[in-house]
Amino acid sequence: MPSSVHSQDNDQSMVDAQPQHQEQTEQEEEVIELEEKRIVVLPGASETAASFQFEGEGHTLGNALRYAIMKNPDVEFCGYTIPHPSESKMNLRIQTYDTTTAVEALEKGLDTLMDLCDVVTDKFTTARDGFNASQMES
Amino acid sequence: MAPLVPSHEELERRRIVDINAETVANIPSTDFPGHWPGESHEWSLERFRDGFRIEFHQNKQFESSFSLIGLDAAIANAFRRIVVAEVPTLAIETVYVHNNTSVIQDEVLAQRLGLIPLKGSVEGLNWMRWFKKPTDDDPNSGSNLSDFNTVVLRLDVECTKNPNASRDEEDPRKLYKNAHVYAKDMVFHPVGRQEQYFTGEGAIQPVNPDILVAKLRPGQKLEMEMHCLKGIGADHAKFSPVATASYRLMPDIKILRPIIGEDAKKFAKCFPKGVIGLEPITAEDARQDSEYQGHSGELKAVVRDPFNDTVSRECLRHEEFQGKVKLGRLRDHFIFNIESTGQFDSDVLFLESVKVLKLKCARWKRGLTDLMR
Numbered sequence: 001m002p003s004s005v006h007s008q009d010n011d012q013s014m015v016d017a018q019p020q021h022q023e024q025t026e027q028e029e030e031v032i033e034l035e036e037k038r039i040v041v042l043p044g045a046s047e048t049a050a051s052f053q054f055e056g057e058g059h060t061l062g063n064a065l066r067y068a069i070m071k072n073p074d075v076e077f078c079g080y081t082i083p084h085p086s087e088s089k090m091n092l093r094i095q096t097y098d099t100t101t102a103v104e105a106l107e108k109g110l111d112t113l114m115d116l117c118d119v120v121t122d123k124f125t126t127a128r129d130g131f132n133a134s135q136m137e138s
Numbered sequence: 139m140a141p142l143v144p145s146h147e148e149l150e151r152r153r154i155v156d157i158n159a160e161t162v163a164n165i166p167s168t169d170f171p172g173h174w175p176g177e178s179h180e181w182s183l184e185r186f187r188d189g190f191r192i193e194f195h196q197n198k199q200f201e202s203s204f205s206l207i208g209l210d211a212a213i214a215n216a217f218r219r220i221v222v223a224e225v226p227t228l229a230i231e232t233v234y235v236h237n238n239t240s241v242i243q244d245e246v247l248a249q250r251l252g253l254i255p256l257k258g259s260v261e262g263l264n265w266m267r268w269f270k271k272p273t274d275d276d277p278n279s280g281s282n283l284s285d286f287n288t289v290v291l292r293l294d295v296e297c298t299k300n301p302n303a304s305r306d307e308e309d310p311r312k313l314y315k316n317a318h319v320y321a322k323d324m325v326f327h328p329v330g331r332q333e334q335y336f337t338g339e340g341a342i343q344p345v346n347p348d349i350l351v352a353k354l355r356p357g358q359k360l361e362m363e364m365h366c367l368k369g370i371g372a373d374h375a376k377f378s379p380v381a382t383a384s385y386r387l388m389p390d391i392k393i394l395r396p397i398i399g400e401d402a403k404k405f406a407k408c409f410p411k412g413v414i415g416l417e418p419i420t421a422e423d424a425r426q427d428s429e430y431q432g433h434s435g436e437l438k439a440v441v442r443d444p445f446n447d448t449v450s451r452e453c454l455r456h457e458e459f460q461g462k463v464k465l466g467r468l469r470d471h472f473i474f475n476i477e478s479t480g481q482f483d484s485d486v487l488f489l490e491s492v493k494v495l496k497l498k499c500a501r502w503k504r505g506l507t508d509l510m511r
Contacts, residue, residue, distance in 0.1 A: 112183075128192075
């Protein structure tokens with residue numbers, strides 16, 4: 001937290017900051033936001049069977065990703081778990097047939113989800129605009 | 139070998155989650171490759187696009203309701219969870235209390251202030267960035283306070299006696315000035331580029347100006363400065379952009395055998411108004427179904443609008459309807475209801491959640507390329 005609680009000090013630092021300086025900090029900020037989180041491959045993995053650990057994820061991505069990966073016919077098994085509720089980690093297990101690898105299946109699953117999101121956005125916007133227009137008429 | 143294509147009836151059967159008198163059956167989705175021998179359930183974007191529909195039921199600024207039809211619970215639930223917990227909003231995070239001589243304690247007051255929903259120009263809110271908090275290990279690691287990550291509000295109120303009040307006045311709001319402190323008493327102090335982004339109507343202000351924050355008596359004073367940051371509902375519920383965001387599955391009612399006459403009226407009463415309709419039995423009905431014979435002109439129960447059903451299962455409790463009705467829900471028809479707290483429009487919130495899910499995937503995909511290198 002800020003070292004000083006005197007509003008005057010805070011104000012001055014904020015108002016007096018040079019525009020250039022602000023741009024700089026903003027760029028730094030972007031970097032912080034885009035900071036990559038690493039996927040960890042848990043021990044015991046082979047080409048076609050691996051467990052991945054996602055830090056900071058939960059059921060939201062876990063279940064959606066599991067669904068997307070299970071839709072791939074080259075995948076023999078896919079499941080996810082949150083090993084402990086007070087640690088925000090999500091483990092994803094993928095076992096594939098010899099036609100692909102676990103990493104490829106995961107990548108394909110992520111692509112599937114992203115494509116799906118585009119379709120949903122598209123259809124949602126169309127449906128909403130259509131509905132709004134029909135409301136205006138009546 | 140070409141994959142087997144299940145019949146239309148079979149697909150309709152699989153779509154339904156059975157609701158029995160005391161159990162729910164046929165719950166998990168089975169549309170995965172390998173589940174049904176010989177059938178292909180491989181992901182296909184084209185097939186998804188063809189089968190997926192959205193229908194709007196209501197689209198008010200702060201409350202909207204719509205149906206997503208043709209997607210899996212895993213995806214629909216992801217959107218719902220993201221709206222509740224991962225779409226960022228602005229809320230009061232830090233309160234610097236310079237003076238508080240009221241009876242309400244600093245920490246209680248700060249908690250109340252945090253929960254006040256704020257609004258401002260959407261463009262400005264989207265321009266705002268995260269404020270990274272310093273960690274315990276490294277107190278200098280946080281972001282600097284800047285116009286693009288902190289919004290300053292002030293609350294300076296002093297309660298005084300109202301010299302114009304009549305002698306026998308008992309209402310403290312008339313007897314004193316500023317006896318009640320409301321959310322509208324918070325004053326926005328724009329800094330830097332905030333002056334351009336949050337001007338006029340777009341200024342940062344409480345969504346509801348009449349939220350009671352504290353009560354004062356003459357001589358008591360509040361002087362505080364509040365810093366608002368961007369955050370997500372997963373961190374604290376005050377950052378959640380919605381009051382509620384929920385979905386339910388579309389109810390499905392099937393009348394298997396005719397329900398006639400007084401029974402039909404009783405049957406209709408088992409459901410909310412408008413769900414079951416009563417229609418006279420025609421000669422055509424009697425020709426098609428022998429059970430209608432001799433009942434021409436009487437009333438029969440028909441399913442009119444399952445949308446409003448609550449699936450109370452009341453009809454399953456009565457002897458006379460045994461085996462005549464089947465209740466269920468459509469597993470791929472999600473009726474969403476999103477109620478915004480006021481910072482964003484409710485339909486925008488759903489679009490934001492889709493964006494957040496896509497961004498999440500993109501970020502992990504980048505993490506995956508790092509892994510393979």
